[in-house]
Amino acid sequence: MTKTASKNAISVSAQLKQLSLTQSKTQTHLHSKSNTDESAPLCSETPVFDINSEGEWFYLDSPLPAKFAKLFASVLNCINGEYFLITPVEKVKVTVKRHAIVLVDYQLDDKDGLTFISSIGTEHAIANISEVALLEDAIEINIERGVKAGLGRACYYRYINQFVTD
Structure with a gap:
């Protein structure tokens, strides 16, 4: 150096x-x-x-x-x-650049809510999966303080397979 x-x-x-x-x-x-x-x-x-x-x-x-x-x-x-x-x-x-927080995994809770885990280790809970926005080129959610988070690639495909496709 x-x-x-x-x-x-x-x-x-x-x-x-x-x-x-x-x-x-x-x-x-x-x-x-x-x-x-x-x-x-x-x-x-x-x-x-x-x-x-x-x-x-x-x-x-x-x-x-x-x-x-x-x-x-x-x-x-x-x-x-x-x-x-x-x-x-x-x-x-x-x-x-795109999303302030990138979500890499999630867990479903007993009441149809989700807890997302970000790439930096933060957790973000939403009350209902209807709060997840399916966009043409991304899946995102509004988390605390107006911040938009987007699903990372693996999380994106897992979410699509679990909730969007039959």
């Missing part, structure tokens, strides 16, 4: 650690509120987080470990079609 690459890796690592500490301090507060404060000041018009079409998270063009993606997903919001990480003190823009 070159000195520049090593320095950049340390810099990104230090920034992620600081972001993680900030998010951890506010996570308990956020979960106690019924609605996230959308009026928190926007830090920058330039997104520093990106989520690609496979549901992989990036921070300043560097891959984000799943544990950090899971943490940041807990404060991910979609407002008027735009994605943000929102804490009580700040709002950060996020670029989303």
Whole structure:
């Protein structure tokens, strides 16, 4: 690894650690509120987080470990079609290529509801399978805070075989 690459890796690592500490301090507060404060000041018009079409998270063009993606997903919001990480003190823009969360598996519960598991290890429950939207090129659901999640390839075909075809 070159000195520049090593320095950049340390810099990104230090920034992620600081972001993680900030998010951890506010996570308990956020979960106690019924609605996230959308009026928190926007830090920058330039997104520093990106989520690609496979549901992989990036921070300043560097891959984000799943544990950090899971943490940041807990404060991910979609407002008027735009994605943000929102804490009580700040709002950060996020670029989303296709779906913010990619669902890789699901379990059916006793009352016709589903619990989906995402590629980053988060769980998302819906009360009824009628909440799942069958689109021409995808299957998606609206999860918490307005965020849209899409079914990954294997989950997509499993869902089609179980609920759509005879």
